[in-house]
Amino acid sequence: MSSSHHPIKESFLVGRALLNFTSIFVSLGVFLFGFEQGLMSSLLTNKYFKQYYRNPSPAAVGTMIAILEVGALFSSFLAGKVGDNIGRRRTIRYGSAIFVIGGIIQTFSVHIVNLAVGRLVSGVAIGFLTTIIPCYQSEISPPDDRGFYACLEFTGNIVGYSTSIWVDYGFSFLENDFSWRVPLFLQCLVGTLLFAGSYVIVETPRWLLDHDQDHEGMIVIADLYADGDVEDESAKAEYRGIKENVLISRIEGGERSYRYMFQRYKKRLSIACFSQMFAQLNGINIVSYYAPMIFESAGWIGRQAILMTGINSLVYIASTIPPWYLVDGWGRKPLLMTGAVFMGIPLLLISISLRANNSYTPNVVVACVVIFNASFGASWGPIPWMMNEVIPNSVRSKGAAASTATNWLFNFIVGEMTPILLDAITWKTYLIPAASCALSFFCVHLLFPETKGLTLEDMGSVFDDSSSIFSFHSSGNYGATEDSSSIHRSTSVSAVDQNDLFRQSPASIARNTALLRPDEGLLQSPVIAPVVPPAQSALKPTKSDTASFDGLGPTDSNIPPQEIEPPNYDSIIAFKRAEAQRLGVFSILRRRLWPVKHEDEEQPLTG
Template sequence: MVDRPSHRRLVGQPLLYAISIFASLGVFLFGYDQGVMSVLEIGAFFTSIAAGRVGDMIGRRGTLFIGAIVFTIGGAIQTFTVGFWSMVVGRIISGCGVGLLSTIVPIYQSEISPPNHRGALACMEFTGNIIGYSASVWTDYFCAFIQSDLSWRIPLGIQCVIGAILAGGSLLMPESPRWLIDTDKDAEGMRVIADLHGGDPDNEVAIAEFEEIKEKVQEERDSGEVRSYAVMWRKYKRRVLLAMSSQAFAQLNGINVISYYAPRVFEEAGWRGRDAILMAGINSIIYILSTLPPWYLVDRWGRRPILLSGAVIMATALVATGYWLYIDVSLTAKAVVVCVIIFNAAFGYSWGPLPWLYPPEIMPLTIRAKGVSLSTATNWAFNFWVGLTTPVFQELIEWRLYPMHGFFCACSFVLVYFLYPETKGVPLEEMDAVFGEDERQERMDNESLASERRSLVRHERRSWFDRLFKRESSGPSYQRVATGNDE
């Protein structure tokens, strides 16, 4: 399939990790992003839905490039804004870029990753997101000492630089081999697979992976199904709902209450002004560190144990936060900081990275981009709702807000325990077996064969009955059949 060795300087694991780290700039951007989040999420919601079709049409790399360009343009408009409405327009444009990036980066990551490292690489990607968040907090802290409009223009300008770097670098990244094979660019797809396996086009593992992907693509084509949202919903409803639920609970479990409003949470607990921002910055460093253990654990423990344990710790920390705010004693300020740090650490190792890993790995290639686009849109929809209602709830129900999100953590525990299958180490092309669809299809085939046999038997019986009835209507001949007389 590939008649010459790769010309890439990086091949094998160095190439794989370089791609992963660089792609993480995409999630760094929406982790870093500054300002009123609800405005940005309007654009992110709609473009995350559109990203499904865009990713299928122009590829993963092309979508990454466009998303970075759109985000950079939006960031530039915000940086040089001259008024409120130009800021709003810039935020919405940046949101459009975020919607494309947040959908396509996890898909791209899952499609270039080997099964035994797929979880680790996705968790590295999430670490990039939290580094972005931490960078935004510390940038805000240091810029708070600037007594001019540069205090907010500098943070906005930094994201433009990162966006431009991502846009330029995306042109050097290889395309997803699965998208290439799915669009009949087999030679190029095989070349990328060979590069990811060390650059040798005759590598047996690379050839076997190519053949497995090609066989799955051909199998889907032979089925003759249209690649539409309607078909996806009808055939893969369970997978779509699980993917959407993972992103919904990533928001309902309380991370936005803690992260976006961390300074206010600390102010409620007694910290003031820059001290509140400083505490949020310290919390963000611990948040980053908490995202490192899943690099090692996710492909060893599996997805389910991490999600389940994370839900328990998060629920406990949120209930404790509400309790300390309720009793409001001298220890409340320090106790709330500890609770928030524990919550962030639990989220960073569980419900932070895994909802970005789980949807693209459970979706089949034919509808992966569309399925992930719906799960990502769910993230932004709930992100919008939580961001919009949190200030209201903080005023209306005060300390009760935190146990309320603790209840959602408990709900997510139940959902994972009963409904989420384990996907650790399973190749993307073999995910049907995890959901029992291979067995179900075989059963359906067997039932169809049995149905055909029953129809044949009924046809034979009906033919015999018709012959018998005709003979009955003819009088003497029926008697001969019925009695066996030869007269």
């Protein structure tokens, strides 16, 4: 096609608008987690709730609270495989459906055991959602704004937490069991909304290209990054970068098992898991789950404790906004290290104040809890959830599952032990997370790399444990692993234009200074080494691969590496026309809202 602009989707919902809409909408999944978390913390002080369940013991309360984490722990591992097999979008759909079922069981529970079963089911759903949604978010976000959207997502989580506190406070004025049953039911409505929305949001382009759905992947890339123009050069470049990364993983064996991930990417995985571990051990769920009980122990009784928790939640929300703008500029490491300091000091002061138990204690505890929550919301709250960005695309879903499972494991430990510790050692309880904050500071300083601004495909430039993009996107080293051989073909710079062969990201260039021109300093080299896949490559291209990549067999030494071309405009239109013939009810509704039309036709392709 000769036209310079070829939009496929005739709607305002493309580009930044689509990215913002999708990011905000999928945040409903983490909103549900926050809502569930805050909801139960306030209900624990509701007199009708306690009367109905016959004043459960601290151990029973701890088990009922923590059993949600048990469900989430096991389902998060399952979510990794499900997310790889059926896609991120459908996994969100099934997770939201399970959540609604769990909410209904809780609403109509008649015994503390029934309530615990409902929370277990909801935990299974939350395991799915908290594993896949951060993964989904990182895969659709542009590298320069990935931190922004991850922090925006966490804000949705805290908005859910705050909403549940104020819902509990409002319904606490009802003098009957509806004061706690209605809040439990409201979470079902939010879950239903997320379920319906899963039919509208797009699938991630990385999952689509990894499963050889190249036409749809190109359309989504264009919609997200090029205002729907499938022939935009930046969209084509994004397609090539993702597709070539997919092909490299296949050349290297294409393994996706947990065992392979633990062996090959243990450093990346340890960073993702350590961040989630410290997020829990640093004490946030001592406050989130039991804030009203903490305020009661400090002298704020009954509804006053819920009111103080609600006020604290508003400050908590506000604290999640600065990271939107700091995480991609200042960086991940400085935020985590600063947060560890400003969380540890208030925890220490809470312990000292409760030990003193004087007239200043109630106000000191409230002030310290607010400062602690705000510090967490600006650092250890959002950033651990985005650290699955360091996991390679081929195992990202499983890596996210492992890090999320780590979160739920330590979440369970904290939720189970907190009421017991508060009852047994009272003020000394807060010294434990204070010590964890100090330990996390040094862990981040010594072990964590800075990943701001890197594309997901270029994380290897930090960890040096995987190959970079091949063909002329390569860093000049094919199969840069300990057990793989490097195959090079020397070509004079004068014979082949270097700019045509290599379109490097800054990080790729930084990894291989041999690719710099002599006048760029550091390391001068008269030759460059474009990459040619080996003749006996393990890669077996699919039909969609061979349609856009001219051969991966023996390569003539005089032929430069071939471009991986995305599907062209006409083939995409043919694909959309064929798709329109097999649309379901929800897809038809979506196409009516956002019709697809060939530029030479007057009618949209809505079937």
